[in-house]
Amino acid sequence: MAQSSGKEIRILESNTSLYLVNITSLYLHPFLPETVPITVGILTISDTASKDKTKDQSGPILQSLFPSPQYHVVAYDVVPDDKDQIQKTIINWVDAKAFNVIITTGGTGFGVRDTTPEAVLPLLDRLSSGLTHLLVSASLSKTPYAALSRPVTGIRKKSIILTVPGSPKGARENVEAVLKILPHAVELACGGSGASVHDAMQYEKSGESEKGETREYGHDCVHHRSHGHSQHHAGEKKLLSNPLDAPVTQRQRHSPYPMISVDDALNIISVEANPLETIEVPVDENLVGYVVAEDIVSLEPVPGYRASILDGYAVIAKNGPGIYAVSPMPSIAAAASTQSTLTSTQVTRITTGAPLPPSATAVVMVEETSLVRTSADGKEEEEIMIHANVEEGENVREVGSDVQKGEIVMRKGEVVTEVGGEIGILASVGVCKVHVHRRPTVGIFSTGNEVIKHTDSEPLKYGQIRDSNRPTLLSVAKSAGFCAIDFGIVKDNKEELGRVLSDALSKVDVLITTGGVSMGEMDLLKPTLERSIGAVIHFGRVRMKPGKPTTFATVSSDTSSPSSQKKFIFALPGNPVSATVTFYLFVLPALRKLSGYDHWKLPIIKTELPFTLRLDPRPEYQRAVLRYVTLPSPRFVAYSTGQQRSSRMSSMRRCNALIKLPPKSENQTKLEAGTVVDAILVGELEC
Secondary structure, X not given: OEEEOOEEEEEEEXXXXXXXXXXXXXXXXEOOOOOOXXXXXXXXXXXXXXXXXXXXXHHHHHHHOOOOOOEEEEEEEEEOOOHHHHHHHHHHHHHHOOOOEEEEEOOOOOOOOOOHXXXXXXXXXXXXXXXXXXXXXXXXXXXXXXHHOOOOEEEEXXXXXXEEOOOHHHXXXXXXXXXXXXXXXXXXXXXXXXXXXXXXXXXXXXXEOOOXXXXXXXXXXXXXXXXXXEEOOOOOOOOOOOOOOOXXXXXXXXXXXXXXXXXXXXXXXXXXOOOOOEEEEEOOHHHOOOEEOOOEEOOOOEOOOOEEOOOEEEEOHHHOOEEEEEEOOOOHHHHOOHHHOOOOOEEEEEOOOOEOOOOXXXXXXXXXXXXXXXXXXXXXXEEEEEOOOOOOOOOEEOOOOOEOOOOEEEOXXXXXXXXXXXXXXXXXXXXXEEEEEOOOOEEEEEEOOOEEOOOOOOOOOOOOEEOOHHHHHHHHHHHOOOOEXXXXXXXXXXXXXXXXXXXXXXXXXXEEEEOOOOOOOOOOHHHHHHXXXXXXXXXXXXXXXXXXXXXXXEEEOOOOOOOOOEEXXXXXXXXXXXXXXXXHHHHHHHHHHHOOOXXXXXXXXXXEOOOOEEOOOOOEEEEEXXXXXXXXXXXXXXXXXXXXXXXXXXXXXXXXXXXXXXXXXOXXXXXXXXXXXXXXXXXXXXX
16 A cells, blocks of 8 residues: 555556556556557537538547547547448458547537437347446436437447437537546457556445444556656646756666557547648649648539631531531631621631631541632632531530539539649639638657768768758658758757747747657656657557657647647658658658648558568568569569668668558568569659
8 A cells, every 4th residue: 555645545556557546536547658548539420510510519528528648539530310321430440550538529419410329229249237327317417408329339249339418518428427437348349458547446435434434535646667657637748758957867678558459559649630721722833732721613604605626717516518618717806796696508717726606516627628719819728618417516525525614623622623624613613712621730850969961061970970860851851842941950859849849839830850769868858848848648668660769749739629729740860861761651751741741651561572572570661662563464663772771861762652462470581582562652653
């Protein structure tokens, strides 16, 4: 038993974890560094929000209720009130991804489209009537209208599924009601005995005095294996990083951040990084790269008049072949008037794209005619012979045949590409301004006392290195179409680091740093982010090579408001290749998602290895040149860029793909030549 301030706590141990139990709340706090977080998926069910994710208020609120690192909200999605789509998402999250907890919000009322209970109930292996009662009770304590809600709760395989109301207030109240018991519920659903909580409950019972009075409990303490302790108040965020003022002798010898997979890291980024707000911009060359935020309709038909498809003669089709007088080619203004009407014995010359006279019904190409008679000076055609029959409407673009007025010319979520087609169609239909998702502004700085500017003309001193990370990442970000701000090189000093972080985060949406994220004495970035800036570190290690210490964090200007402006920090490793590879794997996809891209991950191509590769214990992303070859058969082949050391920037030269290699196992230590693997495309293909 350990005591603090007269409040009693209890330490419970198991074979794999050490927990602190707050006797009053029975709320388990796993605090060992390697404790696996509870994975949560949040599914908003709404016809309206499924068309515009920014209108979902409940989903972001629910995400904010699950504190890191005990929980990881690894998936967030919005689907319409459609039974099939609801079931498809939940089945994927449970059967394929095995999330611990799935919470749906919306569709639990009496409305005709409220089908969430009907969608979820058939998926459950076991019902949890107690949790359902708890949800209803929590809402009924606030309003009698809660009786009109139809929540369903239960277990599918080892996942707990809860359905809560769609209103932000109701959703928050329901989740807060079950939040304290969720860790115990997850433990039981996953096959645990729950002995630690049962022991705590028994202890609470024994704490009653003979007079029936209950002892006062409620103060949490975080204990280490030595059973020394430091106070940790309920509701405070647990910090995993080293204290900034602690001497080097007290630094942690093993990273406190759980090692997660690349896919899990991308899921976390996906949950946190939602498209930015919409802005109105003009339709011009600067529109390239933006994602339209609404359906765009044509303001006028294209063509706006009956136009010829080719050079030839405008004719009345029913008159057929024969000799006709050639009427002078009318001007555009004349062609639109009744004065330019053709008679049955006339045709008129016409050029591609020119308007037809009102009475003309077809166009005969020049090649289907011959000259019969010219003017006296030989300069004008007076009569021609038409040799071919034409159908009415042949070789004519009717009004609106390309685009009708009011027709949708771009769908919400489409990207304006550098190919030019999107800008061309918008310009042709009279659209001058469009609403798009704002593209994030990016800030970049390098860290390290040993790092100097690459432009410094002085010879390197012993131990110095030139900064290649910053110019590399600035060029990549700008070439992808993002505004990038250079914040220079920051020394390994907590005061300077905190000052530059604060300044940069006030000016950008996404901040990218390199260096200072590993286990060294001067690796101050994680503790500065957590303890000085107040950032939430969502992950601090990724199971990959190169780039293991990659860190992703967010910070909000107002942590009490889910809708406040969120800033994103990617703290990348200092090795040049590691920084560049992790930029492509994590940062660029995040920038694309913030910009509104539906397909925000980089494209993957199946490719063949022309050589044998030894595998690493971690999944590896090797740099390669991807080429399309035709012999002996058409296929993509990935050629290595040479030695793959994470400090060797030469391996990025000419690189246009990252080969994704599986980790080494007992059954597989290498990949033979001819093996087909995934290649993430990061540059232009070679043929």
